[in-house]
Amino acid sequence: MIPLKDYNPTTRRPVVTVTLIALCVVTFLWQIGQGARGFERTVYGLGMIPAVLTGRAELVPELVMVAPWMTLFTSMFLHGGWMHLIGNMLYLWIFGNNVEDRLGHGGFLAFYLASGLAAAALQILPDPAAETPMVGASGAISGVLGAYLVFFPRARVLVLIPVGFLFVYTLPAGWLLGFWFLFQILSALGTPASAGGVAWWAHIGGFAFGALVAFFLKRSPRRPRVSHRRGPWG
Secondary structure (H helix, E strand, O other), rough: OOEEEEEEEOOOOOOHHHHHHHHHHHHHHHHOOOOHHHHHHHHHHHHHOOOOOOOOOOOOHOOOOOOOOHHHHHHHHHHOHHHHHHHHHHHHHHHHHHHHHHHHHHHHHHHHHHHHHHHHHHHOOOOOOOOOOOOOHHHHHHHHHHHHHHHHEEEEEEEEOOOEEEEEEEEEHHHHHHHHHHHHHHHHHHHOOOOOOOHHHHHHHHHHHHHHHHHHHHOOOOOOOOOOOEEEOO
């Protein structure tokens, strides 16, 4: 199922969401501008490699671009290909604005980065000696999806369902994101930790972190916020 849009209006301009999307797009354009060998160097030099981060391996000097701990952040803005980038940015655009609206601009940015760190932590845990670089915003975006599920489970989402033909249908966010999370769990359990490809555990870690944070925020007393401006950013 591919989300196309949600029917959930906001009251704030999603400036952080748009900025994050712009940064990811510009970074990817910079990556492909390096040529094939340069692109690979960005993945190894700026991607998060569990074995390097845990001190079980070292990069050859010509691949080192930043300190290992910094790759926890730089890896969130890299992508491995156009489809990887487009898929992540689509989810961030659809679901990020409402979570940003709920948390505020500064709160959303901190939450987004923290979700990315939580995603990286769970990706490292099953195999700290893994030497495959992890790149992509999907761990942080998974945290956004977890928060959206808790904050807006009944929001309607227009999805594209390819079942031999293209079928467009509107679903509650709880159904869509619940199915998405279940798929991540089944995929992670069916994939060896040492295998490359999709970072399933990062998705699970980010989503669980985002849902947990949203759960506690939703239970805490909330001051009413008065807004004199509404925008079409649903």
